[in-house]
Amino acid sequence: MTATRLDGKTTRDEIFDDLRTRVAALAAAGRTPGLGTVLVGEDPGSQAYVRGKHNDCAKVGIASLRRDLPADVTAAQLGETLDELNADPACTGYIVQLPLPRHLDEVAALERIDPAKDADGLHPVNLGRLVLGEPAPLPCTPRGIVALLRRYDVSLDGARVAVVGRGTTVGRPLGLLLTRRSENATVVLCHTGTRDLAAELRRADVIVAGAGVPHLVTADMVAPGAAVLDVGVSRTDDGLVGDVHPDVAQVAGFLSPNPGGVGLMTRAMLLANVVGLAEGVFGRPGPQ
Numbered sequence: 001m002t003a004t005r006l007d008g009k010t011t012r013d014e015i016f017d018d019l020r021t022r023v024a025a026l027a028a029a030g031r032t033p034g035l036g037t038v039l040v041g042e043d044p045g046s047q048a049y050v051r052g053k054h055n056d057c058a059k060v061g062i063a064s065l066r067r068d069l070p071a072d073v074t075a076a077q078l079g080e081t082l083d084e085l086n087a088d089p090a091c092t093g094y095i096v097q098l099p100l101p102r103h104l105d106e107v108a109a110l111e112r113i114d115p116a117k118d119a120d121g122l123h124p125v126n127l128g129r130l131v132l133g134e135p136a137p138l139p140c141t142p143r144g145i146v147a148l149l150r151r152y153d154v155s156l157d158g159a160r161v162a163v164v165g166r167g168t169t170v171g172r173p174l175g176l177l178l179t180r181r182s183e184n185a186t187v188v189l190c191h192t193g194t195r196d197l198a199a200e201l202r203r204a205d206v207i208v209a210g211a212g213v214p215h216l217v218t219a220d221m222v223a224p225g226a227a228v229l230d231v232g233v234s235r236t237d238d239g240l241v242g243d244v245h246p247d248v249a250q251v252a253g254f255l256s257p258n259p260g261g262v263g264l265m266t267r268a269m270l271l272a273n274v275v276g277l278a279e280g281v282f283g284r285p286g287p288q
């Protein structure tokens with residue numbers, strides 16, 4: 001078997017076509033959406049992700065606001081930048097690029113974002129709305145994973161999904177999203193404490209690998225025909241390496257590669273959140 005590719009680029013391009021129309025309508029009403037990014041330090045990976053986000057904005061007509069801060073910025077200075085974006089009407093949604101340098105408190109930074117401008121859906125108010133099933137901007141990678149599976153008609157209804165990784169941006173919110181009634185999956189959230197990872201993966205109809213361990217998922221761990229999404233990335237001497245071994249393509253029914261898969265969907269969903277925030281589709285705004 002050679003797996004059908006879950007193509008993030010094609011799906012991203014389709015989403016951009018829809019966003020372009022919606023951004024034009026907002027602009028015509030004098031409400032051009034603007035994405036703000038706050039990047040601390042000079043990590044090359046984070047710089048590339050932020051650059052990619054602003055390139056995407058240009059493609060659909062969203063305005064860009066970049067705030068690049070030095071690696072030794074203080075918590076107070078970072079807080080001032082976030083307050084400034086909270087108050088700026090040109091910024092309709094923004095993100096703090098993660099991870100932050102160790103001396104800064106990520107949770108404190110996320111809590112300082114106005115929930116009504118939380119383009120990543122990572123503010124506790126919006127994560128709480130996800131738990132409650134209320135409308136909210138959703139964390140971008142989980143939203144992108146669900147959109148990619150839908151685009152290729154991979155059914156989640158009643159499916160067993162094994163998620164590898166319990167982080168705040170992918171694993172935990174993905175578990176919440178997939179177990180909503182609309183998705184209706186059964187989720188096993190695997191992590192470093194999981195006793196027999198291979199056994200959990202072999203039972204799964206869908207595997208989402210986001211542990212950041214090169215080639216963690218090998219062909220013998222995958223049920224024939226399963227859908228496998230590679231969300232992990234490690235920078236090695238051999239370049240970027242995903243969590244999924246290339247041989248998995250011989251066993252899986254569907255495979256989302258890395259690069260070329262979920263990462264592009266993450267960026268597309270960020271823009272979808274920014275447009276949704278500007279349109280006011282996420283219900284009542286959070287506390288100011």
Ligand SMILES: Nc1nc2c(c(=O)[nH]1)N[C@@H](CN(C=O)c1ccc(C(=O)N[C@@H](CCC(=O)O)C(=O)O)cc1)CN2
Binds near residue numbers: 052096120169240264
């Ligand atoms: N504030 C946030 N920080 C981080 C998030 C996030 O969602 N919000 N996720 C990751 C990084 N990330 C977005 O910020 C991200 C990761 C990967 C890609 C991407 O386009 N991947 C490409 C390959 C890219 C490469 O060559 O390096 C692909 O899959 O084709 C985009 C965004 C951590 N931080």
